Amino acid sequence: MAARFSVARAARQLTSSATRRQSPFVCQFQRQQVQQRLFTVSAAVREKKYTEDHEWIEAAADGKTFTLGISEYAAHNLGDVVYIELPQVDLEISAGEAIGAVESVKSASDILTPIGGTITEVNSALEEKPGNLNKDPEGESWIAKIAISGEPEGKLMSKEEYTAFTEDA
Amino acid sequence: MASKRAVQVLRPTVNGFKASSVNIQRAVKPQITTRNLSTGIVRPRKLTRVPTTQIRRASSAVPTSEGQLGRTGLYELHAKHGAKFVPFGGYEMPVQYSDLSIVDSHNWTREKASLFDVGHMVQHDFSGPGAQAFLERLTPSSLSTLSENHSTLSTLLHPETGGIVDDTVITRLPNSFYVVTNAGCREKDLAYLTEQLDGWRKEHPDQTVEWKVRDNQGLVALQGPLAATVLERVLSEQSAGALKTLYFGQCMPGTIKGTDVEVLISRGGYTGEDGFEISIPPSATEAVTQFLLDSAKDELRLAGLGARDTLRLEAGMCLYGHDLDDTTTPVEAGLSWIIGKDRRAKGGFHGDSIILQQLKKKSEGGGVTRRRVGLTVEGAPAREGAEIVNEAGEKIGNITSGCPSPTMKKNISMGYIKDGSHKSGTEVQVVVRGKKRKATVTKMPFIGSKYFKAPAPEPK
Structure with a gap:
């Protein structure tokens, strides 16, 4: 049953493209190109990144805490979200683990984390109003905050790469 | 864990829409013709109200045993309405349309009316002097007491075990039995029926049975409280009148208004609502469907497999491959009610010794x-x-x-x-x-x- 994309964890294909948080709909190519030159590869990890499993992560200013959520694309395709299972605060997690689940009318989806660490905060408001996940999945309706214990694993994509990835899907 | 990735919403492994075993190689080639049958269905001589471009034979095709996905005659109409397609039962079928979410479409069906393309299902006709006895050997239904133009839910059974090969609806037409089986079981059912018919012919050479599959025949389900109102509008005056006394579990031939197109209208469905399943000749499927949609712009919407699954689940109906399989007997499946009274007394169907024993009281060694x-x-x-x-x-x-x-x-x-x-x-x-x-x-x-x-x- 656990049909899920295998994450190519071995290959850390962290690309150098980096964008600040931006409108989910518009590709800001020019800005991206400028910023590409300003960031190093490791710094790029701090920018909002997407996984092949349709989660996003974004680093806080301290660079140690990441916020995790599901993408607009995922939320749209799941349809009406009716139930969210959030992880426990203080739970220790490893990269690649399911830390919760999103249930819509048509399917159940694990929330996978591409980073290991400790859960520091969860968006409890979603338990009361799971439907909010459809409204602002990449903003207000973030899922959890994680104090990281290592580098992210698996393939992470920039907004543009992710958009291209979902168009191919 | 029963967890799916979000993107798989677009793929076949979504719960409830699983593409079933369409790749089973068929050992024997069954007799299949695409000709229309002696059930009163004739090719349309004229079709008014619809542009001629829609009357052409649609690019429909049944799935191949090599795994090529089939398309029903309504594929292009679905695409035009923003359908999101998934592989289902060997066909590319709409799971939902761009106008309504699954929940909205579900509610629409319960409040108004929805139109589902079920043309992927397999429509068979069994005729000849041995047809009734043949089908009574395969199913626990009492077909001898099934009146003309009446339908019953039934199950095709495996010999000896009484496991369910497929669930089906059997209708007695004036000169044949009209049988509809699941798309997901197409290959399996065709192989099973071929084998069963071969055996029958050897044992009963005098009681001939003719079996035909209505390939590419359209089938749409019109479901919801407004279904009858909507259907009346596209029927000839005479057919619309007859519809008023067509009750659940009955069927009638109907003529599409202003045309010679004849359809077979069965009252029932898979949602728990009032409604109809309408079998339409291939050449008229798209035109009749468009006519229905055009005649009820405010009441009728297309609905896909997503809503169909939640609707049938609320209605407590089984989906083969999930709630029923080859190992399940009708008694275990809570379908004892489909076993006819005379069949309980006399048996004579596949798996009868097991099934009739299960029907007995526990004190008599029965039960499941x-x-x-x-x-x-x-x-x-x-x-x-x-x-x-x-x-x-x-x-x-x-x-x-x-x-x-x-x-x-x-x-x-x-x-x-x-x-x-x-x-x-x-x-x-x-x-x-x-x-x-x-x-x-x-x-x-x-x-x-x-x-x-x-x-x-x-x-x-």
Whole structure:
């Protein structure tokens, strides 16, 4: 049953493209190109990144805490979200683990984390109003905050790469 | 874990829409013709109200045994309405359309009317002097007491074991039996029927049976409280009049208004609502469907497999490959009611010794070890594959279908549970993602059905 994309964890294909948080709909190519030159590869990890499993992560200013959520694309395709299972605060997690689940009318989806660490905060408001996940999945309706214990694993994509990835899907 | 990635919403492994075994190689080539049959269905000589471009034979095709996906005659119409397609039963079928979410489409069906393309299903005709006896050997239905233009739910059974090969609806037409089987079982059913018919012909050379499959014949399901109002509008005056006394479980030939197109209208469906399944000749399928949509712009919407699955689950109906399979008997599946009275007395169908024994009282060594039940589950929805456990944590069953019910706003599931725990009201637990959730065995259908029933019991 656990049909899920295998994450190519071995290959850390962290690309150098980096964008600040931006409108989910518009590709800001020019800005991206400028910023590409300003960031190093490791710094790029701090920018909002997407996984092949349709989660996003974004680093806080301290660079140690990441916020995790599901993408607009995922939320749209799941349809009406009716139930969210959030992880426990203080739970220790490893990269690649399911830390919760999103249930819509048509399917159940694990929330996978591409980073290991400790859960520091969860968006409890979603338990009361799971439907909010459809409204602002990449903003207000973030899922959890994680104090990281290592580098992210698996393939992470920039907004543009992710958009291209979902168009191919 | 019964978890799916979001993107797989677009792919075949979504719960409830699983593309079934279409790749089973067929050993024997069954007799299949695409000709129309002697059931009063004729090719249209003229079609008014629709542009000629829509009358052409649609690019429909049945799936091949090599795994090539088929398309129904309504594929292009679906695409035009923003359908999101998924592979289902060997066909590319719409799971939903761009105008409504699954929940909205579900509610629309319960409040107004929806049109489902079910042209992927397999429509058969069995005729000849041996047809009734042949089908009575394969199914536990009492076809001798089935009146003309009446239908019954039935099951094709495996010899000896009485396991269900497929569930089906059998209709007695004036000169044949019209049988509709599942798309997902196409290859399996065709191989089974071929084998069964070969055996029959050897044993009963005098009682001939002719079997034809209406390939590319259209089939649409019009479901919802406004279904009759909508259908009347596209029928000739005479057919519309006849519709008023067409009751649940009955069928009639109907003529499309302003045309010579004849369709077969069966009252019933897969949603628990009043409604019809309409079998349409290939050349007119798209035109008739468009005519229905155009005639009821405010009341009728296309609906896909997504809504069909939540609707049928609320109505407590089985989906083969999930809630029924080759190992399930009709008694275990809670379908004992389809076993005819005379069949209980005399048997004479596949698996009769096992099935009739199961029908007996426990004190007489009867009964079954597991039963299909409905469950309402707290918290997370329990979907196919989830385990049902008792207080002590022992496994006592498993879930075969489940979803959040848009109508009841509760999680509903269907599954098999150990005999003894099957009574409604029994409290059990269901394990979803490693956590036990409270669940209660609940009577099905989960919501009351709204069939258009005959005012008094009908004389047989």
